[in-house]
Amino acid sequence: MSAPEASRADLDQRPAPVDEDQRQRVRTELRTSFLVEAGAGSGKTTLLVERMVALVESGETEVARIAAVTFTRKAAAELRERFQVALERRYREARPDPAEGERAARLRDAIDGVDRAFLGTIHAFCARLLRERPIEAGLDPEFQEAQEAETQLLQERFWTSFVERIISDSDPLVEELAGAGLRVDQLRKAFDQMVENLDVEYPADPVAAPGPEEARGVRRVLEKLLDRALALMPDDEPERGWDATQQMVRSLRYTRRFRGWDDLAALFDAAEKMSSRKGFTLNRWPQPTPEGSAEVKRLRDELAVLGSEDGPIRKHLDRWLAHRYSMAIRLVRRAAIEFAEERLRIGLLSFHDLLMLTAQLLREHPEVRRDLGERYRYVLIDEFQDTDPIQAELLFLLASEPEPRAGDAGPRPADWHTVVPRPGALFVVGDPKQSIYRFRRADIAVYNQVRARFKEFGAVLRLITNFRSRQTVADLVNDVFDDPARFPREETDRQACFAPMVPYPRAPNGPEGVFHYQVPKARRNADAARLEAAMLASWIRARLDSGERTAGDFLVLTRKKAHLDAYARALEERNVTIEVSGAQAGPEEELRELVLLLETLIDPGNPVNVVAVLTGLFFGLDHEQLAQHALAGGRFDITSSPRDRDRDEDGSGGDTPAREVAEAIATLHEWWKESRREPADIVIGRLVDRLGLMPFVASSTLGTLRAGIMAYALDSVRAEALRGNASLAGAVEALQAALEWEDAEAPFDPGHGDAVRVMNLHKAKGLQATVVVLANPAQTVSHTRRLDAHTRRGAKGGAEAFAAVTAPAGPFSSWTLAQPLDWSALAQEEVRFLEAEEQRILYVACTRAREELVVARKHGKSCWGIFDGWLDRNAKALQLAADVPRSRERMARSAEDLLAETVAAEAGMAEGARPSYEFASITELAKAGEEEMGEADGAADADEAVAQDMVKPRTEDGGAEPVRGEDAATEPAQSDDPATPTLRDRTTLRGYAWGSAVHGTLAAAAQGVEGEALEFVARALLVEHERPLDERGAPAELVELMSMVGRVRASELWRRAERADMRQPEVPFAVELPAENGGIPRLVEGVIDLAFREADGWVIVDYKTDVGDDPDFPARRRTYRRQVDLYAECWEQVTGEPVKEKALLFTTMEKEERW
Known part of the structure; x- marks a missing residue:
């Protein structure tokens, strides 16, 4: 390292960070591999850039041999920009000094070749490695990476085809499942889970079903409880409807009567439903006497105990579910393997495929590993706390040399737990306190394994200086989270250890501090969110009007996605520019109407679809008009035009209601003819233009967001056509997949820097803002609800996964079809992991703020409740009030004005379309x-x-x-x-x-x-x-x-x-x-x-x-x-x-x- 670099801290008049010695090691010890645990706001991206600059500036390596892996494409773009700026700054410093000629030359070469370095996401990096060696990876060299929506569509098609095939082939496993009361189509969710976890073992040894005597004991318990419940239920449905328990009782009465409980499948289905009962509302079980009311309470308590660990049927039900489990796992694993083979065959790889195939390539081909390791000598990874085991494996293998084997034995697969990376080859930055993506396979246990490995061959550094947050925010973080119940003094297999946040001293630059406000009471959480959103939006609007803040200063975070649209709408109503992530406020109605129209063109003789389209968004006819059309002899069939058939007797074709229907059907007939001549993407593009669908969506509430999602959906249709499926049926599938994909978000007018950002907490990774608002406190989290998976890892890998196979039982509930025998203990262990992660999520939430942190509070249980005590003692209360937003102004334009503006716009477009140069x-x-x-x-x-x-x-x-x-x-x-x-x-x-x-x-x-x-x-x-x-x-x-x-x-x-x-x-x-x-x-x-x-x-x-x-x-x-x-x-x-x-x-x- 040169003298100017080594003395930079001395030349700077600002005080050095308290962890400067750790930072200096990163810049100077280039032959040492480091795992840097960088707390929130500690400048880890700056440190990553400094490490990269030092590598090329010192002559340690060339820029083309550096690979820097980021979590998102946006982070990669920022890293590329900062790397180039840093290189150019160092070059300007070195160029005037004749003694620094060699260093300046190296920097100049790095600037010229900066595009030869890899700076991107882990998936893009894997794709590049596979494209360099596709034959060894067993891939078509022309393979393509599928986006998530494409993968979902492909997965849906494969599962449907797989189920149809094994049923038509009378597969023995189908018969085995049927004997246990399971249908193949019920296992779709388990199949989806297995697709993402093929690299993990699923222990599923066969378990014998309960015997006849055990079954008779279970039946006696169920019969007794069901008869008591039937006797206590009211004869007529309560005014507010049957509660969940009553609905279950009525269903079981029906199945016992008409299906019977003689076979084990029917009996234990009843046992599972009765054990998982939820929702017992006492006032819907009216009784004429106190004794009757007491009996209802005893029934409620006994039903609650029935499914508990000590319940009278629990162990027999668990054995039955475990008996089913091995069959279900065998089938979904087989399906997942066949689906992986299908993706390889067609050369369309999911993100998970890219990781698995790259790790396999490096693991099984030492010569490839050696060549690629020579190509990428230095690997730097950001946000490593959210890595999964495959990512860790491929990075360790790439950074190490294959070991030669003596004798004639062929190479054995490398084990990342034992390889030793080249000196300085790995530089990993992460913060285990911010590991919050367990649902995406991020596992803090893997992070801890990697941390232990770094202690063997490199070093672990810890950065605690915070360059982001003010002292008050740091005080909240340190006071709340310096608690062994939240972050222990030493890391465990489930939790990171506590590290203090030490804010770097800065001069005040405006309002700062921690604040809180009270959310009004409401019967429903959705109502409370709307009330709070109006208050919060009014407060933000007032601060913008005063000039105190700009829209880009604000970041509104909620714990979950629900009700995000309420905050977005309230802000938009007050003319505040917004950028929303996770709101799920897309053009569902418009897309469903478009899908219905396409299905009508696919099946033009279906009168139900035709009527639905005519009365829908695009034509808006009423049923009275349709009735008059039918009474006049008209048909709801678009394979022929009704114009000539339905003319008035005098030939005038008057303006009657029936005439309007006939004209609409004639229009549909023309569109149907076009759909038979041209590809679907061309037809749909023309229909969207004719219907004015995009302007309609864009002019509605949250129009920019909704129009962006509409554009994304239409792009998916074009992508499907480019893959060779230009049929209407393929277009419908693509649109439906876009509708079902929760993360289908693409702002129609992206890039607004000055906008209030609104998102759920998991979308806020790596973000920061001057003012952070933790909103919607009613979004509490239950970790036991819908718990369906647990992964257990050994010290040297060997991960095992366990799953509860479930099926939907309603919009907010599910029932268990199969599970491992010891699922209760496994689920409790998973809950402990999730509870530890919840502390990390809350840590991430409050560390996004630079100057102001504002916390919403409510009476009762709150997702931000751990801050309540500190807020009472130290924070300032805000009194928020909702104003009345101005209604949207209506344009008073005549038809002549609009026509003149249209002509002028067309003339301007024609002028703008004139070429300014000719290409040849x-x-x-x-x-x-x-x-x-x-x-x-x-x-x-x-x-x-x-x-x-x-x-x-x-x-x-x-x-x-x-x-x-x-x-x-x-x-x-x-x-x-x-x-x-x-x-x-x-x-x-x-x-x-x-x-x-x-x-x-x-x-x-x-x-x-x-x-x-x-x-x-x-x-x-x-x-x-x-x-x-x-x-x-x-x-x-x-x-x-x-x-x-x-x-x-x-x-x-x-x-x-x-x-x-x-x-x-x-x-x-x-x-x-x-x-x-x-x-x-x-x-x-x-x-x-x-x-x-x-x-x-x-x-x-x-x-x-x-x-x-x-x-x-x-x-x-x-x-x-x-x-x-x-x-x-x-x-x-x-x-x-x-x-x-x-x-x-x-x-x-x-x-x-x-x-």
């Missing part, structure tokens, strides 16, 4: 010039003159080669090598593919490739361009191509190029030529095959593979000369140096023209 290739210009002179006098003379210029290539001694045949201009040469096909054996024109192979091989030769390496290039090019193969599967033209290249390389022209002081093969260029005759400038592009510079100027060479014996050749030859003339003109403009000579080298004819 050199080839196009040469051909155009030939057409202009094609009829001119003297064309024949020109042909003759060109023919006379044509000579055999000169040999190295300067003499002309002997000409075979009678006419040098027309007679093809014959090869002396009998293995080489003669030109007479070839067709006159051999096409673009052959020419590309010749050009590519000559370009490689001009770059110094020769011998076997050149032959390898030639073979690859012939295969790439699908040239003919011989009986052995080798390129049939390889010998001919190599012989041709050899003769070209022996020519005087080639030798001159080799002796030139500068030689440029395959040079792409683009230049602007000035306007001619009052026109517009012309931008031209092309590729020069070979340019070399001699003492008195440049020589431009263009290769041609023509045989030259066809009647059109003389005309083509003139075009070629014009093409080279244009190359020379452009080259002189690009280089500012003269072109002294131009040449055409006819490789097949072994002739050249020079002028």
Whole structure:
């Protein structure tokens, strides 16, 4: 490390951070691998950039051998920008000092080559590695990465196909499941879970079903409880409806009566439903006597105990569910494996595939691991606390060298738990206190394993200085979370240890502190959210109006996604610019109407669909109009037009309600005809334009967000068409997948920096704001609800996963179909992990704030409740009140005004569409010039003159080669090598593919490739361009191509190029030529095959593979000369140096023209 770098802290007048010694180790100890535990706001991205700059500045490595992995694409873009800025700043510091010349040169090279470093997400990095070695990975080199919505659609299709196939094949496992009372289609959720966890083992040993005596005991308990419940239930439905227990009792009475409980499946289904009873409302069980009321309470208590761990049927029910479990796991694992094989077959990989295949590639192919490790010598990872085991594995393998094995034994798969990374090869930054993505496979247990490994071969550093938050925010964080119940003094397998937040001293810059406000009471959480949103939006609007804050200063966070739209709407009503994530406020109604329209076009004779479309959003007809149409003899069928059939008797076609329906059906008929002629994406795009759907969505509440989601959905239709499915059915599936994908968000007008950001907490990763509001305190979290998975990891890997296989029982509930025998203990362990993560989530929430933290409070239980005590003692209360937002102004525009504005807009668009420059290739210009002179006098003379210029290539001694045949201009040469096909054996024109192979091989030769390496290039090019193969599967033209290249390389022209002081093969260029005759400038592009510079100027060479014996050749030859003339003109403009000579080298004819 240079002296300027080492003394930077001394030169800075600001006080050094309390952890400066740790930061200095990052900058200077480049041969040490570090795991840096960087607390919130500690400047970890700055430290990451400083490490990267130090690596290249010190000469430790080149920029192209650095890979920096980030959590999001946005973070990658920010890192790239900051890296380049830092390089440029260091270069400016070093350049004036002559003693720093070498360092300045390294920095200059790094700036020039910054795009050669990898800076991106882990999935993009894996995709790059796989594209470098697809064959070893078992992949189609043209594989594509599927987006999440595409993966979901593919998964849906596969599952449907899989279920249909195994049922139609009478698969034995289907029969086994049916015997246990399970249907294959009930296992969809378990299949989805297995798809994401194929790398994990699912122990599922067979368990015997309960015996007959045990079943009889269970039945007696259920019968008794059910009979008591039936006796206590009211005869008539209560005014507010049956409660959940009563609904369950009525259902069980029906199944006992008509299906019976004689078989085990029916009996234990009843036991599961009765054990998972929720919702017992005493006032809906009215009794005439106190004794009856007491009996109802006893029933309630006994039902509550029934499903408990000590309940009378629990152990038998658990055994039955475990008996089903092994069958269910076997089936979904088989389906998941087949689905993975299907993705590989079609070359469409999910994000998870990219990780698994890359880890497998590095694990099983030591030579690939060695090569890629040489390519990427230094790997830096941000946000490592949210890594999963596959990511950890592939990064450790990439950063270490394969171990050679003695003897003849083949390589064994590498184990990331034992490999030792190269010195300094790994630099990992993360904060275990911010690990909050367990539901996405992020596992703090993996982080702890990695941390232990770093202590073996590197070092673990801890940064506690906070450059983000003010002292008051830091006080809250330290006081609340410095508690062993939240963060212990030493890390455990479930929780990170506490580290204090030490704010870096800064001068005050406006209002700061921690505040709280009270949320009004309401019967429903949704109502409370709307009331709070109005208050909060009014407060933000007032602060904006006062000039105290800007919209971009505010970040509104909620614990979960529910009710986010309420906050977004309240802000928009007050004309506050917003940016929303996770609100799920897309154009569901409009998209469903569009899907309905498409389904009608698919099934045009379905009257139900036709009626639904006519009464829907797009036509808005009422049922009275439809009835009159039907009474007039009209049909709801769009396969024919009703216009002629439904005309009035006088032929006028009057404006009657029936007429309006007929006109609408006629419109649908035209659209149906179009859908039969054109691809779905074209048809849908035209329909959206005709219906004005996008402006309609954009002009509604939250229009920018909703229009963005609409655009995303339409893009998914286009993507489906590009994959080859341009049918309406495929378009409907794509739209439905977009509707179902919760994260389908794409603002229609992105990039607003000055906007209030509104999102749920999990979307706020890496974000910060001047003012952070923790809103919607009613969103409490229950970790036992819908708990359906637990993963257990050993000290050396060997992860095991366990799942509760469930099926929906309503919009907010589910019932268990199968589970492991010891699920109760496993679930309790998972709850402990989730409770520990909840503390980390709350830590993330309050550490986003820079200057102001505002916490919403409510009476009773609150998701922000752990802050209540501190807020009472230290925070200031805000009194928020909702104002009345102004109603949306209506535009008073006449039809004439709108028409005039439309005409003016169209004129402006036409003016804007006028080209400001013309684009053309050199080839196009040469051909155009030939057409202009094609009829001119003297064309024949020109042909003759060109023919006379044509000579055999000169040999190295300067003499002309002997000409075979009678006419040098027309007679093809014959090869002396009998293995080489003669030109007479070839067709006159051999096409673009052959020419590309010749050009590519000559370009490689001009770059110094020769011998076997050149032959390898030639073979690859012939295969790439699908040239003919011989009986052995080798390129049939390889010998001919190599012989041709050899003769070209022996020519005087080639030798001159080799002796030139500068030689440029395959040079792409683009230049602007000035306007001619009052026109517009012309931008031209092309590729020069070979340019070399001699003492008195440049020589431009263009290769041609023509045989030259066809009647059109003389005309083509003139075009070629014009093409080279244009190359020379452009080259002189690009280089500012003269072109002294131009040449055409006819490789097949072994002739050249020079002028």
